[in-house]
Amino acid sequence: MSLPTLMRQWQLDCYIYAPKGDASLRSHWQQPFSPEQFSRLHRLGEAFHHAGLQWGVGLSPAGLQATCNQADLATLSAKLASIRQLQIDTLWLLFDDLPAGNPELAANQLRVAECVLDSLPQTRIAVCPSYYSFDPILEEIFGDCPAGYFEQLNAGLPPSVDLLWTGNKVVSESISAADIAAATATLGRPPLLWDNYPVNDGRKTSRFLHLAPFSQRAGIDPARCRGHFSNPMNQFSLNQLALTSLHAPLSDPCDTLALSDCDIPASLQYLLGRDWQAFQCRGLDGMTDAEKQQRVAEYGAIDHPMAVEVVEWLNEAYRFDPNCLTE
Secondary structure (H helix, E strand, O other): OOHHHHHHHOOOOEEEEOOOOOHHHOOOOOOOOOHHHHHHHHHHHHHHHHOOOEEEEEEOOOOOOOOOOHHHHHHHHHHHHHHHOOOOOEEEEEOOOOOOOOOOHHHHHHHHHHHHHHHOOOOEEEEEOOOOOOOOHHHHHHOOOOOOHHHHHHHHOOOOOEEEEOOOOOOOOOOOHHHHHHHHHHHOOOOEEEEOOOOOOOOOHHHOOOOOOOEOOOOOOOOOOOEEEEOOOOOOOOOHHHHOOOOOOEOOOOOOOOHHHOOOOHHHHHHHHHHHHHHHHHOHHHOOHHHHHHHHHHHHOOOOHHHHHHHHHHOOOOOOOHHHOOO
């Protein structure tokens, strides 16, 4: 089943194409799309529109957060002209996980945002700031947040532009009304939540399968934030176990899976019901070789995409590769 069809079933309404591994939207954003890639993206957009869903892309103009001159903006305008032909509904301007900390950070990002707004006047725009969480790890890795950074961004961006936020942490176990209020006070506007669950593409998170429903997110409602997006796992089919609950997160942690909403054989339901906590909490490094081999045999006997993904994960097919991330 296609992703747009599944998203309709899951009561989701928008998809953003923004993989860090796509260099044409990040480290080599200055280069034009190849004809093949443009065609693929155009067909992707058509599929979502045909399903009645919105779609967009995430652009990370790496380098412009540090220096941004007229030549840079001319190059950016050319790239945005190509993106406009994709008939996107929304564009995310992503400054996450790039070197930051310089005193011109906000000013440069506002120049980039102004260029985007001029090039895509009918498109919904969201900006991911360099510091997209209260998590201190961001300053440890990317440099101290410049004084007045958020105040400058808020003053320079139109109210229609959203600011992305992942919660108190880069990967937040919970998001409360108080967390949303704190983010709103910092950003100067309600946040657009970019939830890093059930994502598992990092060095640590790739060792786990995040299968439980969304929970501990009672603060997320339209009155407090501008929307709720999820960063999914690498495992396409297994994502639905969590994503079916994105539209209505549970208030408390869940001790069971949303298996009834999935069209999967009883044998696979049994195995996932038995093993999901081991996959979610213990992970690959918490299981013995004998346990993994037993599960490979059990899931390998089932002809279903979810079972295939479990086997691939157990066999280290999704091991973290730093080369898949662009600088």
